[in-house]
Amino acid sequence: MRKSSFALLFSLIVFAFNLAHAQDEGVGLAQIDEMVPSQYDFGLPGWVPVPLEPEGNPTTAAKVELGRYLFFDKRLSLDGTMSCESCHSQALAFTDGRAVSRGVTGEVTPRNSMSLANVGYAPVLTWGNPLLRHLERQALVPLIGKSPVELGLADREAEVVDRLAAEPVYRQLFPAAFPEAKGKISLATIVRALAAFQRTIVSVRSxxxxxxxxxxxxxxxxxxxxxxxxxxxxxxxxxxxxxxxxxxxxxxxxxxxxxxxxxxxxxxxxxxxxxxxxxxxxxxxxxxxxxxxxxxxxxxxxxxxxxxxxxxxxxxxxxxxxxxxxxxxxxxxxxxxxxxxxxxxxxxxxxxxxxxxxxxxxxxxxxxxxxxxxxTSFLIDPRFANPWLQKEKKK
Incomplete structure (x- = not known):
């Protein structure tokens, strides 16, 4: 069977990531395959079951908070103009209102931005890729994917680490979220925090x-x-x-x-x-x-x-x-x-x-x-809102 260009790209991304971060003890993607019920308090009504999470990336309050800051941080794009929120706005149930999304270079994606509401319950991610089953791996596609370019960070991981390290907020958030990695800022810890935050985006109060x-x-x-x-x-x-x-x-x-x-x-x-x-x-x-x-x-x-x-x-x-x-x-x-x-x-x-x-x-x-x-409560829930704007309002 002929392997498609997208499948080949995905395989190469996963291989490159695992290889590059094999030295990051406790934070590599190789440890995320086994899914278990989360022990995190999602604040769910009694009738809603707890989502699953990778055994190697347990959800914690510190990790979720770090992921929330990263989700809304435009430093995670080539020129600092886009963040995950650019295609997943809380006011639109974490979609973007466009037919298809536009990346940082102006290149458009072929598909509509899916809602992130309850994404932690999804057995597969995206519209048409049965290989993408973990949020930790899926985050790599918009971050470092090249076809199409979304956030445009391919080959710029070191630059991104420097950007985040210069932000005082992260000097506290990364060590709190990843004590086992001594607070190291890396692509591995970034995607694990993003995934943890996304698993908390639950909408069940209609x-x-x-x-x-x-x-x-x-x-x-x-x-x-x-x-x-x-x-x-x-x-x-x-x-x-x-x-x-x-x-x-x-x-x-x-x-x-x-x-x-x-x-x-x-x-x-x-x-x-x-x-x-x-x-x-x-x-x-x-x-x-x-x-x-x-x-x-x-x-x-x-x-x-x-x-x-x-x-x-x-x-x-x-x-x-x-x-x-x-x-x-x-x-x-x-x-x-x-x-x-x-x-x-x-x-x-x-x-x-x-x-x-x-x-x-x-x-x-x-x-x-x-x-x-x-x-409607989901659309204004402060747990899922932009923390950078919240900080500004408190000043």
Whole structure:
């Protein structure tokens, strides 16, 4: 099987990282593979299970705080103009509101920025790479990846270390977070802290949560309840790909430590009437090399979905209403241009996208249900906010 260029790039990144940091006792990526229930207090409601974490990177308050500072720090980019927040804004449920994201050099990524809400429960990361299963490794892609360039730090690790070492805040945070490494600032400790912070980004306090899991019958309207019935009914088939705790395909936590990850072709494209997708965005087929995987992407969580537009892996659908139209039609029809085709007739399309018909009231009810998945407290939770701005406000 031919190995794709992206898979090869990923393998080289992981190999280079492990090799370069083998001397960092206790902080190498080789120790993050075994996942165990976290002992950290995430402040979760009783009905929410604890996420898993790598045995070699236990979540601690000091590590989370360091990761939060790093997440919002523009020093972690080539020219100091971008941070992780640039593509993952708290106000937008940690997305960026763009169809596709733009890196520090102006190069655009081929895919839409996924929400980081509840990312610690995800068995795989990104839209279409089944190899990326750990936040510690995934962080390497935006930091030092070259195709596309995002934060642009490839071959500049020493420079970044110097930048961070010059900041007084980090002279306290790194030793507190990594006493076993004597507070060493390195790419290894940076990604481990970022991963620890991201695992704490949990959103489970929407009106629907209060209604369904906490018994607050007044938390949602009758329209939401009717929309819930539609969503979980066989007429629409939504729940087959968006189910469970986070309205995603599969989640891992203390009560579910294994699970197969499904990827789906929704008939978004059918360029050649044989199922082809745009060449720069073919789904997991890029990794597996299997023709039948053309156009198959991971189903994202629908929590806070009203805030994460535009939609789909390439941001090519603008509104929730348009998304419903796409699934109602059983696939998207593009009438002209290089991507023209009838998605409904895509031979590789999932059987869970047969199409359906909704009345005007049913459509309104479904949208009401999706809106009820918005966790407004999550959007302003100070635990996930920019600490640099918080410091400025205190002055």
């Amino acid at each position: 009106p629907y949560d209060r209604y369904r899991y906490e018994g607050d019958v007044d938390a949602v309207s009758d329209a939401v309840i009717r929309g819930e019935a539609l969503f979980f009914g066989e007429k629409l088939e939504c729940h087959h790909c968006h189910n469970g705790l986070h309205f995603a395909d599969t989640v891992l936590h203390e009560r579910n430590r294994t699970g197969e990850v499904a990827y789906h072709n929704t008939g978004l494209y059918n360029i050649d009437s044989k199922g082809a997708y745009p060449a720069n965005n073919i789904g997991i087929a890029e990794i597996t090399g299997r023709p039948e995987d053309m156009g198959r992407f991971r189903a994202p969580s629908l929590r806070n979905v009203a805030l994460t537009a535009p939609y789909m892996h390439d941001g090519s659908i603008a509104t929730l209403g348009d998304v419903i139209d796409h699934y109602a039609a059983g696939g998207r029809t593009i009438k002209s241009g290089p991507n023209a085709g009838i998605g409904k007739n895509n031979p590789l399309k999932s059987s869970f996208v047969p199409g359906f018909t909704l009345t005007r009231e049913e459509r309104a009810d479904l949208i009401a249900f999706l809106n009820a998945l918005t966790d």
